[in-house]
Amino acid sequence: MGLSKKPYKGTRDFFPVEKRLQNYLFETMKKTAHQFSYEEYDGPMIEEVELYKAKSGEELINDQIYSFTDRGNRFVAIRPEMTPTLARMVAASYKETLRPIRWFSIPNLMRYERPQKGRLREHWQFNCDIFDAPDRLGEVEILQLAVQLMKNFGADNTMFEILINDRAIVDETFENLMSLDKDTTYKLYKIVDKAKKVTEDILKEMVSKLNLNEEQETIFFDYLSLNTFESIFIFLQKYKLDEALTTFKKFHNYAVEFGLIPFLTYDPTIVRGLDYYTGIVFEIFDKHPENRRAICGGGAYANLLKIFNEKPMTGVGFGLGDVTLTDFLRTHDLLPNVNTPTNDLLVTFQDDAALVVAQKISAKLRDNGVKVCSTFSKLKFNKVFSLAEKKGASFIAFIGGNELEKKTVLIKNLKSKEQFDISFDSIDEMVKLLK
Amino acid sequence: MGLSKKPYKGTRDFFPVEKRLQNYLFETMKKTAHQFSYEEYDGPMIEEVELYKAKSGEELINDQIYSFTDRGNRFVAIRPEMTPTLARMVAASYKETLRPIRWFSIPNLMRYERPQKGRLREHWQFNCDIFDAPDRLGEVEILQLAVQLMKNFGADNTMFEILINDRAIVDETFENLMSLDKDTTYKLYKIVDKAKKVTEDILKEMVSKLNLNEEQETIFFDYLSLNTFESIFIFLQKYKLDEALTTFKKFHNYAVEFGLIPFLTYDPTIVRGLDYYTGIVFEIFDKHPENRRAICGGGAYANLLKIFNEKPMTGVGFGLGDVTLTDFLRTHDLLPNVNTPTNDLLVTFQDDAALVVAQKISAKLRDNGVKVCSTFSKLKFNKVFSLAEKKGASFIAFIGGNELEKKTVLIKNLKSKEQFDISFDSIDEMVKLLK
Numbered sequence: 017m018g019l020s021k022k023p024y025k026g027t028r029d030f031f032p033v034e035k036r037l038q039n040y041l042f043e044t045m046k047k048t049a050h051q052f053s054y055e056e057y058d059g060p061m062i063e064e065v066e067l068y069k070a071k072s073g074e075e076l077i078n079d080q081i082y083s084f085t086d087r088g089n090r091f092v093a094i095r096p097e098m099t100p101t102l103a104r105m106v107a108a109s110y111k112e113t114l115r116p117i118r119w120f121s122i123p124n125l126m127r128y129e130r131p132q133k134g135r136l137r138e139h140w141q142f143n144c145d146i147f148d149a150p151d152r153l154g155e156v157e158i159l160q161l162a163v164q165l166m167k168n169f170g171a172d173n174t175m176f177e178i179l180i181n182d183r184a185i186v187d188e189t190f191e192n193l194m195s196l197d198k199d200t201t202y203k204l205y206k207i208v209d210k211a212k213k214v215t216e217d218i219l220k221e222m223v224s225k226l227n228l229n230e231e232q233e234t235i236f237f238d239y240l241s242l243n244t245f246e247s248i249f250i251f252l253q254k255y256k257l258d259e260a261l262t263t264f265k266k267f268h269n270y271a272v273e274f275g276l277i278p279f280l281t282y283d284p285t286i287v288r289g290l291d292y293y294t295g296i297v298f299e300i301f302d303k304h305p306e307n308r309r310a311i312c313g314g315g316a317y318a319n320l321l322k323i324f325n326e327k328p329m330t331g332v333g334f335g336l337g338d339v340t341l342t343d344f345l346r347t348h349d350l351l352p353n354v355n356t357p358t359n360d361l362l363v364t365f366q367d368d369a370a371l372v373v374a375q376k377i378s379a380k381l382r383d384n385g386v387k388v389c390s391t392f393s394k395l396k397f398n399k400v401f402s403l404a405e406k407k408g409a410s411f412i413a414f415i416g417g418n419e420l421e422k423k424t425v426l427i428k429n430l431k432s433k434e435q436f437d438i439s440f441d442s443i444d445e446m447v448k449l450l451k
Numbered sequence: 452m453g454l455s456k457k458p459y460k461g462t463r464d465f466f467p468v469e470k471r472l473q474n475y476l477f478e479t480m481k482k483t484a485h486q487f488s489y490e491e492y493d494g495p496m497i498e499e500v501e502l503y504k505a506k507s508g509e510e511l512i513n514d515q516i517y518s519f520t521d522r523g524n525r526f527v528a529i530r531p532e533m534t535p536t537l538a539r540m541v542a543a544s545y546k547e548t549l550r551p552i553r554w555f556s557i558p559n560l561m562r563y564e565r566p567q568k569g570r571l572r573e574h575w576q577f578n579c580d581i582f583d584a585p586d587r588l589g590e591v592e593i594l595q596l597a598v599q600l601m602k603n604f605g606a607d608n609t610m611f612e613i614l615i616n617d618r619a620i621v622d623e624t625f626e627n628l629m630s631l632d633k634d635t636t637y638k639l640y641k642i643v644d645k646a647k648k649v650t651e652d653i654l655k656e657m658v659s660k661l662n663l664n665e666e667q668e669t670i671f672f673d674y675l676s677l678n679t680f681e682s683i684f685i686f687l688q689k690y691k692l693d694e695a696l697t698t699f700k701k702f703h704n705y706a707v708e709f710g711l712i713p714f715l716t717y718d719p720t721i722v723r724g725l726d727y728y729t730g731i732v733f734e735i736f737d738k739h740p741e742n743r744r745a746i747c748g749g750g751a752y753a754n755l756l757k758i759f760n761e762k763p764m765t766g767v768g769f770g771l772g773d774v775t776l777t778d779f780l781r782t783h784d785l786l787p788n789v790n791t792p793t794n795d796l797l798v799t800f801q802d803d804a805a806l807v808v809a810q811k812i813s814a815k816l817r818d819n820g821v822k823v824c825s826t827f828s829k830l831k832f833n834k835v836f837s838l839a840e841k842k843g844a845s846f847i848a849f850i851g852g853n854e855l856e857k858k859t860v861l862i863k864n865l866k867s868k869e870q871f872d873i874s875f876d877s878i879d880e881m882v883k884l885l886k
Contacts, residue, residue: 017696018514019505019758021543024527027495029540035491051817053794053824053842056470060462061529061559062517062574068455082497084519087563092459094496094529105464108456119467124496128522138495138720153827156810164817273807274814323454326470359488372708375591379709382486382599389488392551392588406487406549 026129026137036354038140041338044123045142049120049167052157057119059101065091070323071100073291083181094126098143098335099292099320100431106147107324116154117147134309134340143340145333152263154332155296155316156270162300162312162334163279169341169348176311180298181281182267183315185252186287188260189239194232202290204236211240211285242284245277267296294318296332307347312336356408360387360450361427364395364403366416373440374415378423384447404430411450461564461572471789473575476773477557480577483600484555487592489579492554494536498527505758506535508726515562528560533578533770534727534755541582551589552582569744577776580768587698589767590731590751591637593707597735597747597769599716603775605785610829611746613711614718615733617702618750620683621722623695624674629667637725639671646675646720659684677719680712702731729753731767742782747771791843795822795885796862799830801851808875809850812860819882839865846885 023029029233030038047058065083095101098121109115121143129135144161146154159178166176186208190201207222214222223236235255242248245268252261272439288297295316302309314334321329345351361381365374371392378390389407397414404412414426424437427449438445458464465473481491500518518528530536533556545552556578569606573784581589594613601611602727606788621643625636642657649657658671670690677683680703687696706712723732737744749769756764780786796816800809806827813825824842832849839847859872862884873880 019501019539020499021539021759023495023539024497024499025523025525027497029495029536030493030541031540031544032490032492033628038493039491047820050794050822053792053822055467055792056474057467058465058470058473060458060464061561062459062462064453064459081518082521084517086517088460090460101464104454104458105466108464109466124497138497150827157825160814160817167818274810278642296674324456324523333529357488357490359485376707379595382595383602385482385486387485387488387834390592392585403549 024137026098026131028136028138032357033354036357037342037351038338040352040354041341042140044168045120045122045165045336048142048161048168050162051164052118054118054146054161057102057105058122058123058125059095059098059105059121061094061124062092063095063101063104065093067104067323071103071292072097074441080129082126082128096125096127098123098125098141099333102143102145103320103323105327106322106329110147110321110326110329113344115148117145119146120144134343136339140338142336142338143333145331147331148329149332152267152270152296154330155267156274156276158314158332158334159271159276159280159298160274162298162314162336163276165336169345171344171348173279175303175344175348176279176344177281177284177301177303178279178298179301179310180280180296181283181286182260182264182296183287184263184295185248185257185260186284188257189255193255193257194228194235196228196232200226200228204291205287208240208285209287240284243282245280245282248282248284268433274283288313288315292317295330298334300336300349302344304344307343309340309343310339311340311344336443356406357408358387358408359389360409361389361411361413362404362407362409363388363390363413364399364400364412364415365391366397367420368392368394370394370415370420373420374413376439376447377413377443380443381446381450384443386450387449461566461627463571463573465480467792468789471792472777472786473773475787475789476776477575479603480555480557480600480771483603484579484597486599487553487596489581489596491555492537492540492556493558494530494556495532496530496559497527498530498536498539498596502535502539502758503528503531506538507532511648514732515564517563524710530558531560531562533558533560533576534768537578537580538755538758541764542756542761545582545756545761545764550583552580554582555579569778573775575773577771577773578768580766582764582766584765584767587702587705587731589765590702591709591711593749593769594706594711594715594733595709597733597749597771598711600771601735606779606783608714610738610783611714611779612716612736612738613714613733614721614736615715615731616718616721617695617699617731618722618728619698619730620687620692620695621719623692624670624690628690628692629663629670631663631667635661635663640722640725643675643720644722667779674719678716678717680717683717683719689870699873723748723750727752730765733769735771737779737782739779739782742778743833744775744778746775746779791841793822793843793845795844796824796846796848797835797839797842797844798823798825798848799835799850801824801829801832802855803829805829805850805855808855809848810847812878812881813873815878816881816885819878821882821885 021321081093081096086092122140124138124140126138144160190196190204201306203226212218242251286297286299293315297315299310300312302311312334316332318328318330320331363374363378378388381388412428419426423440427436427438516528516531520526558727559573560573561573581593625631625639638661646654677686721732721734728750732750734745735747737746749770751767753763753765755766798809798813813823816823835847845865847863854861860877862871862873
């Protein structure tokens with residue numbers, strides 16, 4: 017038989033080493049969310065396709081979703097993103113929930129795509145969202161959380177930057193200042209989204225197809241050239257976009273006060289999902305020349321609950337994937353060493369007759385919360401140390417003929433090299449030594 | 452629009468309260484596994500159906516599996532159980548892995564079944580397995596781990612028992628002692644499996660259909676009447692099943708030495724999955740009269756790697772589901788109170804002008820690892836305490852007009868009722884107080 021030992025295409029096996037790394041990532045995410053008093057939630061791995069259609073339209077459904085009809089004739093899909101589930105759960109509970117609502121989750125998601133660097137079919141995504149926070153304070157808190165997360169991973173602003181924009185600015189520029197209709201605005205959004213990925217010539221060609229008049233083109237390329245907070249403020253003043261200026265300045269003031277400015281770069285090309293975001297939008301971008309890519313995206317949205325016929329509620333959130341995060345951490349040499357597990361004690365014996373007493377002591381120590389790795393057969397003294405290293409043990413217990421006679425265990429502290437002879441019965445003394 | 456706010460049939464939403472409970476269950480499982488030096492692994496949520504067919508045959512595939520054909524024409528399924536993935540991963544890595552291999556995982560699994568008490572379509576299962584341990588020591592360690600798990604949940608042997616049997620005993624009794632052919636042995640296994648769920652009359656009727664002779668019937672009902680270790684030893688001696696007696700006694704001796712006996716009950720009807728287990732089999736059974744059901748099943752197996760054409764390797768393991776576990780803990784009043792989150796500090800202010808300083812202090816405390824919940828608008832003194840309770844805060848920070856003037860925060864310890872006036876700049880002092 018030729019059964020494959022490999023995981024399904026685009027997915028990963030997590031052997032203990034990989035799982036320890038994943039746990040490190042998840043624990044750092046959870047710790048950060050808890051520092052900001054965000055509460056964890058989760059939903060089912062399957063939802064009805066109706067839900068995804070309502071949120072994302074047909075495009076995502078047709079191309080990238082793992083959908084199928086269940087045995088009860090329900091058209092369902094493995095979750096490709098968490099937001100629709102979040103919307104459903106918030107819609108079901110927000111009336112009874114204390115505001116602002118601060119939630120996070122680390123779901124695994126599946127998208128049908130060609131596996132490549134930074135993109136797999138199954139990945140995990142750290143999602144943080146805040147609902148119903150006062151004007152601009154939710155945006156600032158979500159950004160603080162994102163920065164704290166990166167700091168908790170050991171990163172600083174030499175390694176990453178947060179590219180930021182405000183959809184209100186883009187909307188006012190395109191619709192009011194340039195007087196574009198909905199359709200042209202939409203097309204221009206698509207062009208902006210691609211602006212950094214194409215040459216200037218191609219960009220100009222794309223724009224020329226929209227048949228803008230000279231003034232409109234000037235404004236557009238003027239807008240696209242902005243790259244600092246100062247420059248966008250001047251732009252908004254120059255064209256008298258007062259409302260956009262006021263709200264973006266309010267955000268900027270908070271960002272200054274709360275120490276976010278060293279992490280932020282104004283970027284007019286950041287627009288994110290067109291039908292979803294309505295305010296501040298951002299991406300965390302790797303600054304390393306070999307890994308210039310986004311590792312996180314998010315922003316402010318207003319109409320999450322619309323698909324459930326609920327009143328609008330402001331929300332701000334982001335999603336950060338484990339695959340791109342790992343690439344970032346690897347690029348900046350920030351991955352921890354997880355080659356070995358960690359154990360408090362390796363219990364070994366050097367005399368067959370000691371098996372039972374070794375097991376009894378192990379059991380009592382475990383009952384006291386000690387992490388014990390026991391051997392099942394006698395082990396020569398000189399083999400013990402390499403095993404202890406592989407097991408990441410802090411202490412080793414030896415029980416040889418001598419110890420059996422004296423009814424003691426020899427416990428060695430591998431760091432300080434100190435040794436202790438402790439009676440079989442003195443479990444408390446062992447626990448004190450080991451913890 | 453009529454979009455449903457409910458999760459897909461047979462699955463659950465985990466709002467923060469439910470998620471905290473799930474985290475408690477998972478953390479207790481992980482803690483227990485680590486006490487025994489088991490290392491965590493995980494696999495993809497999807498596998499090719501071939502893998503499940505190879506392990507379980509067609510029955511499971513046809514009735515209960517969430518299978519579908521992907522866009523690349525692969526026939527795949529959402530994992531209904533973890534064992535095939537485990538087998539694949541062990542087959543891929545065992546040659547380079549230190550023995551014994553001690554692994555655990557807490558995957559979510561999906562089975563298409565009618566949702567009912569203790570059974571949902573999506574559930575999580577704690578899986579522990581040990582490979583290549585010396586004779587009977589793996590069985591004993593896995594049982595110790597299961598007992599420790601129940602103890603770590605606060606349960607004792609008045610609440611649960613481990614029903615235990617040895618497939619070697621059943622095989623020897625049916626095939627050698629009763630001289631039954633393979634087909635009749637198989638049918639009798641099926642009857643044994645149902646024995647406790649039917650009346651004695653129905654049981655006798657089922658047996659009579661097998662056309663056993665009088666001696667065979669006597670032996671069979673003699674076997675079925677056994678219910679203590681003493682009685683099975685006498686049975687094995689009486690019928691001279693020496694090999695089964697020797698190996699089961701060896702297990703029993705370890706169980707005595709390692710303190711397992713108070714948790715074990717011999718039960719001749721425990722046989723578990725027919726094609727899979729080969730040695731000791733067991734179920735953890737709830738003793739409560741209102742919840743008489745298994746919450747965990749496992750045993751020893753030898754041929755896990757056969758489907759990959761690898762050499763046999765002994766293994767022992769168990770699976771324990773979160774739904775039945777929760778029912779058990781609820782029945783015995785062992786569920787923790789998870790109604791509120793836990794936070795170190797609730798930061799409030801009583802003067803609009805204090806917003807920025809409150810946010811700055813919050814940020815600095817978070818940078819020092821403190822879990823801080825901040826309010827975004829001023830909060831009257833008398834409303835602060837009920838909010839602190841809902842947020843599970845240990846301390847409250849107040850910044851009113853007075854504090855703004857003095858540039859201090861008033862921090863109150865909610866347990867001791869002590870209050871402290873601390874300068875805005877003395878972050879270290881605050882951290883010391885709060886941690």
